Structure formats: structure tokens, C-alpha cells
Amino acid sequence: MNYIQTSNDFTGKPVKINYNDYGTGEPVILISGWPLSKEMWEYQIDDLVNSGHRVIAYDRRGFGKSSQPWDGYDYDTLTDDLKALIDQLKLEDITLVGFSMGGGEVVRYFSRHGGKNVSRVVLISAVTPYMLKTDTNPDGVPKEMFDAMADQMTQDRINFLDDFGKTFFGASPLNKTLSAPLLEYYRMLCSVASPRATASCAKAFATTDFRSEMQSINVPTLIIHGGEDKTVPIEATAKQSAKVIPDNEFIIYEGAPHGLFYTDRKRLNADLIRFLSTQDILEYQDQQNVNTVG
Numbered sequence: 246m247n248y249i250q251t252s253n254d255f256t257g258k259p260v261k262i263n264y265n266d267y268g269t270g271e272p273v274i275l276i277s278g279w280p281l282s283k284e285m286w287e288y289q290i291d292d293l294v295n296s297g298h299r300v301i302a303y304d305r306r307g308f309g310k311s312s313q314p315w316d317g318y319d320y321d322t323l324t325d326d327l328k329a330l331i332d333q334l335k336l337e338d339i340t341l342v343g344f345s346m347g348g349g350e351v352v353r354y355f356s357r358h359g360g361k362n363v364s365r366v367v368l369i370s371a372v373t374p375y376m377l378k379t380d381t382n383p384d385g386v387p388k389e390m391f392d393a394m395a396d397q398m399t400q401d402r403i404n405f406l407d408d409f410g411k412t413f414f415g416a417s418p419l420n421k422t423l424s425a426p427l428l429e430y431y432r433m434l435c436s437v438a439s440p441r442a443t444a445s446c447a448k449a450f451a452t453t454d455f456r457s458e459m460q461s462i463n464v465p466t467l468i469i470h471g472g473e474d475k476t477v478p479i480e481a482t483a484k485q486s487a488k489v490i491p492d493n494e495f496i497i498y499e500g501a502p503h504g505l506f507y508t509d510r511k512r513l514n515a516d517l518i519r520f521l522s523t524q525d526i527l528e529y530q531d532q533q534n535v536n537t538v539g
Contacts, residue, residue, distance in 0.1 A: 247263065247265065247266055248261040249264065249329055249333040249334070250262075250333075254315065254317060255315065255316055256315075258314070259312075260326070262303055262304065262305075262306060262311045263303065263304045263309060265283060266299070266301050266334070268293070268299045268300050269297075269299050270297045271340070271364075272299045272336045272338070273300050273342060274331070274340070274341050274342065275301065275342050276327070276343045276347030276350050277302070277308070277344060277346075278345030278370070279443075279446050279447065280406065280438050281434055282304045282310075282437075282438070283303055283309055284309070285431070286506070289506065289513070289517065293517065293521075298340075301334070303330055305323060305326070305347075305446070306442065307438060307439040307441070307443070307446065308437075308439070309434075309438070313439035315441060318449055320453050321357065323446075323449075324354050324358070327350050328354065328358050328361075331362060336362060338362065339362050339365075340364065340367065342367040342369065342517070343366075343367070343369070343371055344369045344370055344506060345370050345372055345503065346372055348368045348369075348370075348371025348372055348373045349371075349373055351368060351373075352455045352458050353455070353458065355458070355461040355462045356455075360462070360463065360464065364465075365520070366464055366465070367467045367517065367520065368469070369506065370469070370504075370505060371468075371477070371482060371483065372482060373459065374454070374455040374482070374485050374486055375453075375454045375456050376452075376477065377391070377451055377452055377454075382456075384480035386451070386478065391448075391452075395444060395447065395448070398443060398444055402436075402440055406436060407432055409435075409476075410431055410435070412475050412476055413476055413503050414502055414503070414507065414508060415473060422502065422507075422508045459486060459489040460489055460490070460491060462490050462491070463491065465492050465493075465520075466490050466494070467493070467494050467496070467517075468486055468495045468496070469505070469513065470484075470496075470497060471498045471500075471505045472497050472500055473499075473500050473502055474503045475503065494520070498512065
């Protein structure tokens with residue numbers, strides 16, 4: 246197994262981050278969503294590698310095969326883990342792909358570390374810029390809903406994950422977006438996470454306000470979000486990101502749920518590969534320059 250070592254926890258023990266590293270070419274780092282691990286990218290990795298890219302997927306601390314320290318689940322620490330991965334693997338000309346909670350690490354990497362060595366960004370079903378409903382963020386999720394989630398995780402975490410997964414993928418008796426065994430598999434991936442990490446990361450993505458940081462993303466950005474996302478409402482997240490990130494392409498997958506990495510995998514992979522191609526990036530940047538001049 247591949248590991249990099251990042252900062253020590255409060256007991257002095259090293260925190261190890263597990264990652265997979267496939268292919269050659271310009272690197273693409275896949276940052277998973279909560280409460281999943283790097284295995285969620287199974288249906289993207291082959292296509293990305295076959296399109297000529299080096300693909301790196303890692304487990305956030307507390308999840309998958311990474312260390313499970315007691316603390317360190319704030320976005321500053323999580324983003325420092327990402328930087329440690331980039332530094333230790335000596336990566337350059339990177340595309341950061343953040344799904345759901347992973348969008349927060351992407352944005353914080355730009356505001357905290359200047360976006361060092363990153364040339365492109367993809368935000369998929371991302372929680373940015375701000376999930377919590379407030380007077381200045383009326384389309385967000387009410388605090389009471391996050392409080393209920395925290396209580397359900399405390400009372401019966403596995404049952405919570407079971408219910409959460411159905412909403413995540415838009416699954417119902419009349420809308421079978423994935424098979425029952427696959428839904429159970431995703432629940433299993435979530436269940437091996439540290440309960441402490443699961444609860445702490447939920448608090449982080451629910452309460453962290455990235456609005457003042459969004460304009461720090463100064464590279465071409467692709468934003469993809471499901472029009473029927475019941476987990477991360479599009480009005481408070483993707484639509485707001487598209488207004489404030491300077492250079493972006495915004496695509497709404499009409500009818501798609503939060504977990505579109507599986508339900509809309511063929512379309513997503515095609516959009517990712519198109520965006521990652523050098524020629525498309527150059528054309529995209531030229532068009533942005535024309536728009537700016539005009």
C-alpha cells in the first residue's frame with residue numbers, strides 16, 4: 246500500500262494518508278466526498294488513465310485506509326494533508342477534482358497555499374461556497390437538519406448511512422439508480438470510517454464559509470452539479486460558485502442526484518476528459534480572454 250506521512254496528531258503519532266497512484270501523464274488528484282473513501286472513484290479511474298493521465302486518489306484522514314486520529318478534521322488540517330501529498334509526490338501541473346466535501350479542500354488549497362502547482366480545478370456536487378442557511382445565505386440547509394444528522398449518527402450511525410445513501414443516489418422503490426448490492430457496498434465503505442471523523446467532518450462541511458475564498462481560484466474551473474441533488478442544494482452551492490469563480494464552465498446535469506459519479510458516470514467521464522485535454526484548456530483560456538476584452 247502507498248502512504249505519505251503528514252503532521253503528527255496531538256499524541257505525537259504520525260498521521261498516514263493512504264493513496265492509489267495509476268498511469269502516467271499530467272496528474273489528476275481525486276478528492277472523495279463525505280463519508281466515502283477513494284474507492285468511490287472506481288468508475289472514473291480507468292477512463293482517466295486510458296486518456297493519458299496520472300490519477301491519484303487518496304483517503305482523507307479518518308476514512309478508508311488512512312490513519313484515524315482523534316482530531317484534525319477541520320479544513321485547514323485536511324488541506325495541509327493534501328499539500329503534503331502534493332509535496333511528497335512532487336506533483337506539478339495538477340488538476341484537482343473535489344467531490345462534495347472535497348470541494349472544500351480544493352478551495353482552501355488556493356486560499357491557504359496559493360494553489361501551488363495546480364493548473365485546473367473541477368468541483369463536482371461540491372459543498373462550496375457555503376452550506377449552512379443564514380440570513381446572508383437563505384438557500385442553504387437549516388442548522389436543524391445538520392443537528393438531526395449529528396443526532397442520528399450518534400444513535401445509530403449505520404442506519405443513518407443506510408438512509409443517507411438512498412438520498413445520496415436518488416434511489417427509491419420506483420427509481421432504482423443503482424443495484425441493492427452496490428448501495429450496500431457504498432454503505433460499507435462509509436461504515437469503516439472513524440465515527441469521530443464522520444461526525445467531525447460533517448460539522449466542518451456544514452459550517453465552513455468559503456465565500457470570501459472563492460475568488461482565490463485563479464485557474465480554469467469546471468463546475469458540475471446535479472439538478473436534483475437533495476444532499477447538497479445547487480442553489481446555495483454550485484450556482485453561487487459559478488457567480489464568483491473568475492474563470493469557470495458550469496454544467497447542470499438535469500435530473501441527476503448528488504452521487505452522479507455513479508449515476509451519470511459516462512457523461513461525467515466524458516466531461517472530465519474533455520476539460521483535461523490540453524487543447525480544450527488553451528481554447529477555454531483564449532475564450533476567457535476574448536470575453537474579458539469584450
